Amino acid sequence: MTPLYLSTLNDIEKMLSKGDFDQALSLYVTLNSQNSDYLDSRSGKMTRSRFSHIQNAANLARRDGYTRLQFMESVSPRLKKSLALFFGVEFHPFQNELQKPSFFYIPDLPSKPFYQADEVEGLTDWIVELQSHKDELLNVGKRANVKYVGEFENVPATETWDKLRDEWLSTHLLKEGKNCSAFESLSLALRNELENAPLAFCPPHAPEVFLSVLKPGSYIPPHYGISNCKLTVHIPLQVTEDASLTVGEETFNWGKANKHLVFDDSFIHSASNKSDKERAVLILDVWNPALTLNEREGITQFMSILSKWNEGAGKLMNLDRGLG
Template sequence: MPATEQGHRAKLDAADRALAANPRDLRALIAKGDALAALGDGRAAASFYSSALRAAGDGRGLAPEVVAELRRAQAAAQIQAQRFETHLAASLADAGFDPAASSDRFALSLDLMAGRKRLYQQEPRFYLFPGLPQIQFQPRETLPWLAAVEAAAGEIRAELDVLLAEPDLFRPYVEPRADRPNRDAAGMVSNADWSALFLWKDGEERPDIARRCPRTLAALAEVPLCRVPGRTPSILFSKLKAGARIPPHHGLINTRLICHLPLIAPAGSRFRVGNDVREWREGEAWAFDDTIEHEAANDSGGERTILIFDVWKPEMSEEERALVSALFQAVDAYGAGGQAWGV
């Protein structure tokens, strides 16, 4: 065995002895990473560098020389990660993977493994129906009615324009309830920056507004609206003022999708669901799972207004939809009223 290799193995043995006594010994973790890197096992070395970085936490109270070693370990781990990603990219390209054309789900799995994106899951605040896919934005091909709604965007916009001439019709989207505690950590209760005008709300038609929007309701006639008496559907025009933000939040129930049809969408108004950030574009609809963390921002300089409605997830059978509806009718029959779901 060459003397240099023998020296690296001796350092490896010394690091192992120190880690046997204290598995969180930062110097020993880094020393083992150094020895492994010198012996040609960069991937194993990176795992010990990363372990040292995790054990160090925010680094408070550590000696300056230890902090310097940690920074060196961090740089070495990043170099190894880049080499590993380059290796994977080349190998997968040989296997036919094209990031622009291959499976979106597989591409996301690579981003998650590399730490480029974080994992977002359904986190309903009230009710979870198990076994439904974890999908941020629903694929268009599973929503055969979506194109017809988009085709009616011009007629819907015409009805909206008449209503916008009466700004007092719009109310803050989040309003306090007398029959429930009102928590407002995000500052959204009674905030007119995000306002709404409902055609239907919590499963009940608002006839004074609905009768003024016949083309809007006609466009939704073939849509599988999520119907639970006293709770849903809700159909509304939602207005977000210039400079306004809707903070990250989760919806209450994962058996439905929330649909947006942008009607007034100046460039710079955008929406994030999980890892996916999109700009609203007039006439281009989408549907998303609101139990996955989502947020909105309007940096356009003008107001953004969209049509919102909620539909059953296509993976739900007719029996399952009926049972979920019956469940919440039973919940609401126990006591005075239920918890509005919102959209």
């Protein structure tokens, strides 16, 4: 350990003894950028001093994040609960044992696996308007060449998921709330239509709008989405009755009607394409209709602040995960 590193640790201990927690956190952020191994509980010998510093850094980061995002407490009782849950201040069980969002959960938010499009304001009319652009969207889907599994974090190291890398392809039109290059290549009429979509806007996590292509014989294993604050919409472009989607314990088979699907992907879900043709759908994010306008605005602000915070102190929040 270098003299500069030891000096930083000494300065941190001085700040902690004085109760200057903000400065101590700032030094921990600097320390982590200098040598992340010291604050990584998975590497090196775990001394008592190092154990304490890892716990201190994580606790100070959570304290700082909670303070920055405390405005959520005044938005609504359930967003107050979601903030406490996010930072581990309180524990709130999932309302359904089949529901387990991987990132952000809002307790007391009514939810179910499948929804009707008319439960989402403006969605039914928008889907009708989009039908005249189906051929153009399908042509974009036929050119999909990005391996969508690469968009996931912490993909399970299984043979099924590894095989899926070459079988699930995508083309993004919007990502993290921003237009992608493929969007700019669309006709003006289709671009205007997409800009009028009733999307859930909370970058960098939503909205996404993309073409999803599942090759013949493919299977997407059960997994969870990131949050119950939004729903996922699948609009069929090329489907058969041998393609299906299972959400929770309910399975939907695409039929001749080619009906669109609206579902809560915070429930465990999977998909398969047992046909000899590719399954192509347009996928987009919309708000959970139970959220009020104030709650939607609060979530948008929450995600924006959190994204910036995660570039610094937020990296320390889970350092103590796994410590005894």
